Amino acid sequence: MITILGPERPVPVLPKVIEEQKIRGPVALISAGWRFDEPRDEPLRAAVGVGVHNLGLYAAFREIERAAPDLMSAYARKQAAVKEARSRYRLGITGAVETCQRMLADKADYGDPWFKASVGQLRALDQYWIDHTDRLHRSFEEEVAPQRHRLIRAWRARILDVLAGCDAVLIAGGHVGVLRNRISFFDLDEELGKRRVIAWSAGAMVLCDHILLYHDHTNFGVGTAEVFDRGLGLLPGVFFLPHARERLELEASDNVAILAQRLMPRLAVGLQNGAILENPGHHGNFANTGADGAAFTLQEAGGVVPLGRGDA
Amino acid sequence: MRRILDLSREISRNPDRAESLLERFVRETSFPIVEDHEATFFFWDGKPAESVFLQHWVFGLASRVEFRKIRHTNAFYLPLTLPRNARVEYKFEVMRDGQGHWTRDPRNKHLAFDPFGSNSVCRAPSYVEPEWTHEDKASRRGDLREFSFKSAVYDEERSFKVYIPAEFRPGKRYPLLMVHDGNDFLHYAGMRAVLDNLIHRHEVAPMLACFTSGHARNREYAANPTQAEYLKEELLPWLERHLPLLRGAEHRGLMGASFGAVSSLYAAHRYPGTWGRLLLQSGSFAFTDIGEHERGPLWDPVVQFVNQLRESAPRIPSRVYLSCGTFESLIYYNRSLYPFFQEQAEDVLYTEAPDGHNWINWRDRLREGLSYLFPGPLWMYYE
CATH class of the missing domain: 3.40.50.1820 (Alpha/Beta hydrolase fold, catalytic domain)
Structure with a gap:
């Protein structure tokens, strides 16, 4: 069972969810997205009222970084190659999004075949980027075989031991790239799929097939939503978009239509504070038990529609 | 500006009540009076003054702009057109006995500091302090x-x-x-x-x-x-x-x-x-x-x-x-x-x-x- 929450600020709903799901604990916590603040989990411990074991993935990675320089320099080379390719990908999607916008400027028809063909080009670039990063990850794994590395195996065994004694895994938000990379570095993708998980913000994003980065209000060069990488793939058919109301121009129906059509056939689901989606599995199959309007979908016709209570 | 004109008319009708009308006005108003594209600066300290000037650092405006006097009083005002999101630092120069004295706007709590001291600040309606x-x-x-x-x-x-x-x-x-x-x-x-x-x-x-x-x-x-x-x-x-x-x-x-x-x-x-x-x-x-x-x-x-x-x-x-x-x-x-x-x-x-x-x-x-x-x-x- 997986429970997805919106951002936990300003009013946390995690304690209520833990209580309603009768989780007695202890629970495991993945707060690697907090990076250097990973161990600063006292407020969360105090709030949830059950025992918490922080898996310490960020710190474990740092320890391996120090102890296995060869492994980590191969990892850094791979990350540098990903970064370099990302600039090409950004170049491509910036132009493709602009084309989509110009198509709509002439004729605001979200079913127009030329518009749809332009969105198709955008989707093709997203897919090419995913395929390219897959190749980079695979090549690193073939070169270094990280999962056979003594240190990683030792850490992974420790992590699995902790997980075995826990009722649930909490995945906190934060830096989505670091969070996803640390989970994958310790090969925990499948393990998490076997467990009860409660995830919020970036934690929710990493459970999807793919992770989307977005912010329409930055002034430092990036602003076109982009696929970061594959997610853990535990929740196919959906993109979770925490803070969508703050980060996306949802009043601009052209932007909403472009994004929704770009992400299709997956569903784009905005999450605000108070959102609770239980047992999400297949496309559109959520039990929405959170606050009204806190979870909503971006529609291919440019609208934003709140998820109804119960199954939507 | 409208409020100053209203005040001015009321004083003209009741010059013997000028002092109390001014007292009520300053009690009920925050200064400078900022409305849409206009800021109206106001000076009155109850003492006689020959004239008052606005000292500011706005390139494009005359550097020393003279206030108008409200008849029957020692109160002065000056309307100024400003962009809606402008921010202007200023001082008043009050002329008494032929001498100019620079002072901050005594009725404005917004101040800005610099190595030379401090100035009063006029914030147009759309200026928001980040x-x-x-x-x-x-x-x-x-x-x-x-x-x-x-x-x-x-x-x-x-x-x-x-x-x-x-x-x-x-x-x-x-x-x-x-x-x-x-x-x-x-x-x-x-x-x-x-x-x-x-x-x-x-x-x-x-x-x-x-x-x-x-x-x-x-x-x-x-x-x-x-x-x-x-x-x-x-x-x-x-x-x-x-x-x-x-x-x-x-x-x-x-x-x-x-x-x-x-x-x-x-x-x-x-x-x-x-x-x-x-x-x-x-x-x-x-x-x-x-x-x-x-x-x-x-x-x-x-x-x-x-x-x-x-x-x-x-x-x-x-x-x-x-x-x-x-x-x-x-x-x-x-x-x-x-x-x-x-x-x-x-x-x-x-x-x-x-x-x-x-x-x-x-x-x-x-x-x-x-x-x-x-x-x-x-x-x-x-x-």
Whole structure:
């Protein structure tokens, strides 16, 4: 069972969810997205009222970084190659999004075949980027075989031991790239799929097939939503978009239509504070038990529609 | 203005009640009276005055504007048309016995401070003081440490402060921002709180900022090779020896306002490949197309430098953030240099604001400038 929450600020709903799901604990916590603040989990411990074991993935990675320089320099080379390719990908999607916008400027028809063909080009670039990063990850794994590395195996065994004694895994938000990379570095993708998980913000994003980065209000060069990488793939058919109301121009129906059509056939689901989606599995199959309007979908016709209570 | 006219009419009808009508008016009104595109300034302290003038620093308006007197009173008012998001610093000059006395607006609580004292501030209706400029308890505080060394270039002890972000971790390296007029940026632009907030919110990359201040500031910052040498050959190596700094020009920024901006641009030009990020606010980039400048001998090296720069059009291998207030005389020079930076710099972002040559204008542009030059990982954060 997986429970997805919106951002936990300003009013946390995690304690209520833990209580309603009768989780007695202890629970495991993945707060690697907090990076250097990973161990600063006292407020969360105090709030949830059950025992918490922080898996310490960020710190474990740092320890391996120090102890296995060869492994980590191969990892850094791979990350540098990903970064370099990302600039090409950004170049491509910036132009493709602009084309989509110009198509709509002439004729605001979200079913127009030329518009749809332009969105198709955008989707093709997203897919090419995913395929390219897959190749980079695979090549690193073939070169270094990280999962056979003594240190990683030792850490992974420790992590699995902790997980075995826990009722649930909490995945906190934060830096989505670091969070996803640390989970994958310790090969925990499948393990998490076997467990009860409660995830919020970036934690929710990493459970999807793919992770989307977005912010329409930055002034430092990036602003076109982009696929970061594959997610853990535990929740196919959906993109979770925490803070969508703050980060996306949802009043601009052209932007909403472009994004929704770009992400299709997956569903784009905005999450605000108070959102609770239980047992999400297949496309559109959520039990929405959170606050009204806190979870909503971006529609291919440019609208934003709140998820109804119960199954939507 | 309408309220002043109403008051004036009421006093004309009841001149014997002028005092009490004025008392009620000041009790019920906040000053200056700001409505849409107009600010009405008001002065009355109950004592006789010959005249009152508005002293401000708005280029384009007469520098000393006389108030009108409300008949039967010692009260004065002055309506002024302003952009809706303007911010104007001002004082009153009250003439008594033939002598002018400068004073802040006694009925306005909004003040701005600078090394020369303080001014009253008129905020037009759409001006909002950015919340990220205030100390925020949620933002973890960075540390400010003071250092000094004996400078061979200046042949004297030079001290400076270094901002260390709260997230500072041994083993990690950081970009560097070198700030001219550092003490003033800390004191009058609240730059420590600004850095704390913007780094905490992931809008700006965690960085070390070196706040350096000149001893003979105007001379040192006027396109002076000694200052450029001090920064490149002494201060930067000292910082690199003692602090974990990222290497490479793209990780090093220079910033400054007014002559500090001149010094920043001059240092980047003199040592290309050293400073890859420039934050230039209200730069005193005076130049001449023909004839002599009339700004005094202090500006000679500045005009000479900017003239040479425009003539030789060298590459400026830096990303540049350029800003200027539209109420400054320097707006002409900054607007003129924008096309130069578009051609010669790596990237440039240019911003104008309806404000003057002051620390609050420079403070209010820091979010845009710093996040443009040293973007933080906000893109990646979903908390």
